[in-house]
Amino acid sequence: MYQEVAWFISLASIAVIAAVFGLVIAGSSKRIDYREIQSRGYSWRKRLFLALVAAGIPITGWTLVDLPYGAHQEQGPDAVHVKATGYQWYWKLETSSAKAGQAVVFHVETADVTHGFGIYDESMRLLAQTQAMPGYTNKLVYTFDQPGTYQILCLEYCGVAHHQMMAEFTVEAAN
Numbered sequence: 001m002y003q004e005v006a007w008f009i010s011l012a013s014i015a016v017i018a019a020v021f022g023l024v025i026a027g028s029s030k031r032i033d034y035r036e037i038q039s040r041g042y043s044w045r046k047r048l049f050l051a052l053v054a055a056g057i058p059i060t061g062w063t064l065v066d067l068p069y070g071a072h073q074e075q076g077p078d079a080v081h082v083k084a085t086g087y088q089w090y091w092k093l094e095t096s097s098a099k100a101g102q103a104v105v106f107h108v109e110t111a112d113v114t115h116g117f118g119i120y121d122e123s124m125r126l127l128a129q130t131q132a133m134p135g136y137t138n139k140l141v142y143t144f145d146q147p148g149t150y151q152i153l154c155l156e157y158c159g160v161a162h163h164q165m166m167a168e169f170t171v172e173a174a175n
């Protein structure tokens with residue numbers, strides 16, 4: 001589905017670019033005074049630049065409001081804290097289960113190289129991720145809405161058995 005949309009957008013973009021080339025070729029035999037085109041082009045460039053500045057400043061401010069992103073994650077007093085450590089090539093989870101609806105705070109670390117900590121649902125859809133970085137503890141808060149068995153996969157190539165770095169996290173139904 002997404003690939004079809006991407007394919008269609010690509011085709012449409014190619015058609016637009018081809019049309020622009022066609023227009024340029026069609027008009028290339030016409031001779032016009034260069035300075036007139038230049039001054040029109042410069043005036044458009046100035047307007048475009050001012051519009052970008054005018055839009056860019058508030059948009060930049062707006063996208064930075066939530067920084068640092070992790071600080072606003074909901075935890076609640078009944079959150080489960082899970083220390084997750086990456087090793088070449090396995091995950092060690094101090095706790096590997098939680099209840100649905102309960103916030104889980106993963107404290108992600110590594111014992112050796114950088115790993116990627118990715119949580120997947122049963123249909124292998126990525127739900128949340130962070131990095132396991134030497135010397136840091138990265139906090140990832142996630143609330144599982146559905147009971148089930150979730151997979152934790154490594155998202156950063158970390159050596160020959162990188163693909164085997166998998167762990168399970170079980171979410172039980174809420175009482």
Ligand code: CUA
Binds near residue numbers: 087116156158162163
């Ligand atoms: Cu750990 Cu890839």
